[in-house]
Amino acid sequence: MPAAMQPAISIHRLVKRYDTGHVALHGIDLEIRPGEIFALLGPNGAGKSTLINIVCGIVTPTEGRVLAGGRDVVREYRAARALIGLVPQELATDNYESVWATVKFSRGLYGRSPNPRFLESLLDALSLADKRDARIMTLSGGMKRRVMIAKALAHEPQILFLDEPTAGVDVELRRDMWALVRRLRDQGVTIVLTTHYIEEAEQMADRIGVIDRGSLIVVEDKRALIDQLGERQLRLVLRRPLAAIPAGLADLGLQLRDRGDELVFTYDATRTIDVSALLRRLTELSIEISDMQTRQSSLEEIFVKLVGRRS
Amino acid sequence: MSAPLPRPAPFMPPRFNRHGVYAIYRFELARAVRTLIQSLVTPVITTSLYFIVFGSAIGARMQSVGGVPYGAFIVPGLMMLTLFTESIANASFGIFYPKFTGTIFELLSAPISPLETVLGYVGAAATKSVAIGAIILGTSSLFVPIHILHPVAMVALLLLTATAFSLFGFIVGIWAKGWEQIQIIPALIMTPLTFLGGAFYSIDMLPRPWRTLSLFNPVVYLINAFRWSFYGATDVGIGTSIAFTLGFLAACAAAVAWIFRTGYRLKN
Ligand SMILES: Nc1ncnc2c1ncn2[C@@H]1O[C@H](COP(=O)(O)OP(=O)(O)O)[C@@H](O)[C@H]1O
Ligand SMILES: [Mg+2]
Numbered sequence: 001m002p003a004a005m006q007p008a009i010s011i012h013r014l015v016k017r018y019d020t021g022h023v024a025l026h027g028i029d030l031e032i033r034p035g036e037i038f039a040l041l042g043p044n045g046a047g048k049s050t051l052i053n054i055v056c057g058i059v060t061p062t063e064g065r066v067l068a069g070g071r072d073v074v075r076e077y078r079a080a081r082a083l084i085g086l087v088p089q090e091l092a093t094d095n096y097e098s099v100w101a102t103v104k105f106s107r108g109l110y111g112r113s114p115n116p117r118f119l120e121s122l123l124d125a126l127s128l129a130d131k132r133d134a135r136i137m138t139l140s141g142g143m144k145r146r147v148m149i150a151k152a153l154a155h156e157p158q159i160l161f162l163d164e165p166t167a168g169v170d171v172e173l174r175r176d177m178w179a180l181v182r183r184l185r186d187q188g189v190t191i192v193l194t195t196h197y198i199e200e201a202e203q204m205a206d207r208i209g210v211i212d213r214g215s216l217i218v219v220e221d222k223r224a225l226i227d228q229l230g231e232r233q234l235r236l237v238l239r240r241p242l243a244a245i246p247a248g249l250a251d252l253g254l255q256l257r258d259r260g261d262e263l264v265f266t267y268d269a270t271r272t273i274d275v276s277a278l279l280r281r282l283t284e285l286s287i288e289i290s291d292m293q294t295r296q297s298s299l300e301e302i303f304v305k306l307v308g309r310r311s
Numbered sequence: 312m313s314a315p316l317p318r319p320a321p322f323m324p325p326r327f328n329r330h331g332v333y334a335i336y337r338f339e340l341a342r343a344v345r346t347l348i349q350s351l352v353t354p355v356i357t358t359s360l361y362f363i364v365f366g367s368a369i370g371a372r373m374q375s376v377g378g379v380p381y382g383a384f385i386v387p388g389l390m391m392l393t394l395f396t397e398s399i400a401n402a403s404f405g406i407f408y409p410k411f412t413g414t415i416f417e418l419l420s421a422p423i424s425p426l427e428t429v430l431g432y433v434g435a436a437a438t439k440s441v442a443i444g445a446i447i448l449g450t451s452s453l454f455v456p457i458h459i460l461h462p463v464a465m466v467a468l469l470l471l472t473a474t475a476f477s478l479f480g481f482i483v484g485i486w487a488k489g490w491e492q493i494q495i496i497p498a499l500i501m502t503p504l505t506f507l508g509g510a511f512y513s514i515d516m517l518p519r520p521w522r523t524l525s526l527f528n529p530v531v532y533l534i535n536a537f538r539w540s541f542y543g544a545t546d547v548g549i550g551t552s553i554a555f556t557l558g559f560l561a562a563c564a565a566a567v568a569w570i571f572r573t574g575y576r577l578k579n
Contacts, residue, residue, distance in 0.1 A: 018579055056420040059579050081422040082324040092413030096345065101338075108334030109421045111324045124314035151417070156319035180316075187318045 006070050007031040008159050008190040009055060014064035016050050016214075024050040026214040027064070032159075032192055037185050039205035040194040041303065047214040048194035049089055052161050056086045068159060082110060085157030087148050089164045089194075095137035099128055099147055102136060103154050110155030119154060126150050126180070142173045149180070160184060162193040166200060178204055198300040208299075212307050222299075229305065230297045234273065236263040236282075237291035246285050252278070263287075324422045331423040335431025336438075339405050343439050354393060354443045355450050361389055362454040365511060376513050377544040382455035387538040388510030389451070390444050394469070395476050395501050395530075397443050402436035402480030403493050410484075410577075419578060425571030429481065436477035437470070444469055457541070465540035471556055472533060478563035485576050504530040514546050529555060 009032040016025040024047045032038050040048050053059040055066050055073060066073045071080040094102055103119055123129045126146045131139060136147060145165075152160060162181070166174045181191055181204060195201055201208050202222065209219040218225065241260035255264045267273045282289065343350050366382035373381040409415040418428060451457060459465050487493045508530030514522050525531050526547070536552035539545045545552070570577065 056416075058416050058419045060574055078324045078328070078422040078424075081420060082322065084420070086416070086420050088413075088416050090413055092416060094409075094412060094414055096342075097338075101341070105334050105338050106417060108330045108337075109417060109423060111328040111330050111422055112322060113330060118317050121314065121317040125316040127314075129314075153319070156317075156322070158319060158321060183316050187316055189319060 006034070007067075008034045008036075008069065009192070010067045011051075011055070012065045014051070014054065014066060015062045016047070016054060016059065017062045024214050025054075028211075028214075028216055030209060030216060030219060032190060033207075034158075034190050035185065035188055036206045037181060037191045037193070037204055039201035039208045040192065040211055041196070041198065041201045041208055041299075042194075042211035043196055043307065045213075046211045048211060049163055051211070052086070052163050052192070052194060053088075056084055056161060057081055058086075058088075078111075082155070083158045084161065085152035085155065085159070086161045087145075087152045087163065087165060089167070091141065091144050091148060093136045093144055093147060095135065097136055098133050099123070099136060099139075099150070100132045102147065103150050106151040107154040112155045118156070122150055122153055125183075142169065145169065145173070145177075153184075157189070159190045159192070162191065164194055164196070166195070166197065174200075198298065198303055202299045210303060210306055217306050225302065226296065226299060229268075229302045231266055231268050231301070232294055232296050234265040234267070234275070234278075235293045235295070236265070236289050237261060237293075238263060239288040239290045242287070246287070248285055249281065328423045328427050331421060332427045332431045332434070335428065336435045339401075339432060339435030340438065343401075350439070350443070351446065354397075354446050357393075358389065358447045358450040359454075361385070362451065366454055376516070377542070379542050379544070380455065383457060384513075384538075384542075385511050386448070386451045386455065386457060387541050388505075388534050390447050390469075391472065391530075391534045391537050392502075392505045392510050393447055394440050394444050394472050395505060396497050397440035398436055398473050398476035399480035399483060399497050399501060400493075401439050402433055402477040403484035403487065403496075405432045405436055406481055406484035407487050407490075407493055411490075415577070425568070428571075429478070429567055433474060433477040433481055436480060437473040440473045440477065441469055444473070459541050460543045461540045465537070468537050468540055468553075468556065471560060472537070475556065475560040475563055478560065478567055482563060482566050482570065485570055488576075501530075504528055505534070509534050509546060529559065532556065533559075 009030070011028055011030040014025055014028040015023070017023045028047075028051060040051065042048050050059060054061045055068065057073060057077060061074070068080040069083045071083075073080040097105070100119075100123075103123070104114070107114065107119065120129070123132060126149060128143070128146055128150060131143060136144060139147065149162075165177050165181075169177065178200075181193065185191055193200075193204065205222050207220065208222050208225055210217045218229075220228070238261055242256060242263075243260060245254055245256050245263075252265065255266070256262070257264055265273060265278070279289070362382065365385055369381075375381060376384045409418060448457070483493065483496045507525065508528050509525065510530075514525045514531060517525060532547060532552040532555035535546050536549060536556055539549050539552070569575070
């Protein structure tokens with residue numbers, strides 16, 4: 001397989017049963033493409049962190065196999081882990097260290113020879129240059145998060161995992177984080193992020209995997225997901241309210257709303273509509289339209305629908 | 312965030328992650344350097360106190376032990392006592408601290424083998440305690456004349472003991488779930504075993520049943536071997552003592568190997 005086509009990460013029938021007996025992952029199959037931004041979207045406790053932590057070597061899998069760049073993360077852990085950088089969900093920093101010392105430590109730990117110029121430009125890019133010699137305990141929460149990212153990037157990984165990068169982060173930092181992720185992608189880095197914010201997945205991702213209670217419900221290109229699962233609605237505002245849907249329109253599955261002021265037609269990718277034919281039939285029945293709107297459901301609604309369908 | 316991001320360059324990790332070992336080693340020693348004053352002054356003061364109390368006040372009323380003046384006799388025991396506690400304290404703290412702060416995730420996700428990890432942590436802890444051992448030896452020589460009969464064996468035993476107890480401390484640090492447990496092993500086990508292990512007396516000075524009981528105390532053999540390297544005299548056979556020290560090292564190494572194989576208290 002040519003290197004460019006090889007998945008960045010491939011996960012086969014991955015099961016995790018914790019010592020408590022709780023099964024956090026029920027046989028996950030997933031491939032991450034090189035160079036994409038993949039969002040793992042799911043409610044709290046869905047198993048997102050468990051999945052990421054298994055790929056990164058922090059949690060041991062119960063069953064199944066994970067490859068990073070074609071290398072088994074358990075048997076060939078050196079080669080696999082050298083490719084991966086991780087920003088974990090929890091902020092964990094050594095408060096007594098300086099920013100520079102901690103970043104240098106990370107690079108060394110991953111087996112790379114010192115490269116002060118690379119680390120300096122990394123701190124520059126993360127707006128940490130002037131905090132270089134500051135002790136981590138003196139930094140704000142947002143700055144600490146940047147330090148975590150700098151540590152994760154210090155060994156020049158090809159694949160970056162961000163576990164809930166914007167949970168509890170203010171709006172400004174969130175925008176910064178999104179910009180950073182896009183810039184990393186432009187540098188060829190594959191990015192896997194987890195989130196329970198739909199907006200984040202919608203804004204950031206090329207592809208989205210929805211995970212719920214340890215199973216992947218769907219993995220799809222973001223657009224395709226919205227197109228396939230998204231409902232569209234055509235709302236027709238009526239000039240004169242109707243008491244009931246006329247018999248001549250009964251076959252269309254229309255709904256009458258707002259005390260008869262509005263006709264709503266719901267359709268999706270599997271059910272298309274011929275708008276001009278609809279309007280002609282309304283005209284034939286002397287129903288006059290004062291306004292019309294279409295809207296598409298957001299990822300949020302899709303998500304609620306997907307998760308709701310399972311419960 | 313406007314400066315351009317540097318483009319990552321791929322690399323193949325080497326078979327032995329020497330940069331990783333060095334990173335851990337340096338990081339651990341950096342902590343000692345940050346607290347340099349404490350690290351140096353504490354053993355100097357403690358040693359001086361021992362000499363004032365044991366060496367001068369009590370020692371003046373003691374006969375020599377096996378031909379060695381009492382003040383000089385206690386030096387190897389004092390060094391061993393410090394070596395045990397420092398090695399355990401340094402190594403257990405070194406690995407417990409990242410567990411406590413959560414920074415352990417980085418160690419677990421790095422391309423570094425268990426052996427390399429242990430080399431870094433145990434190497435740093437052993438380095439620190441050997442340095443403190445040397446300081447105690449230096450401080451002692453201000454109070455009593457010291458000669459070392461087998462200097463090579465002395466250095467070898469110093470390194471061996473520091474390594475064995477640093478390994479033991481590493482295990483304690485992994486096993487510990489809280490700060491109390493980090494302190495309990497040195498306080499509840501090591502200090503009594505050392506005091507009852509002939510650090511400050513020859514077990515031959517004990518009445519019969521106590522002497523026999525002492526032979527079940529592993530620390531007796533460690534202190535004994537070390538004192539032999541200074542003065543040549545032994546309470547128990549030197550072969551037995553060295554075998555015991557090596558056995559302890561092997562047991563700790565085996566326990567560490569098991570910890571990493573099973574991920575005990577490191578991974579879920
Ligand atoms: N160490 C653990 N021991 C037992 N259960 C755990 C452990 N870690 C996580 N879990 C459980 O596994 C499930 C998935 O957790 P997690 O992967 O953290 O979810 P998410 O990151 O999606 O919020 C949850 O029900 C959680 O309670
Ligand atoms: Mg999580």
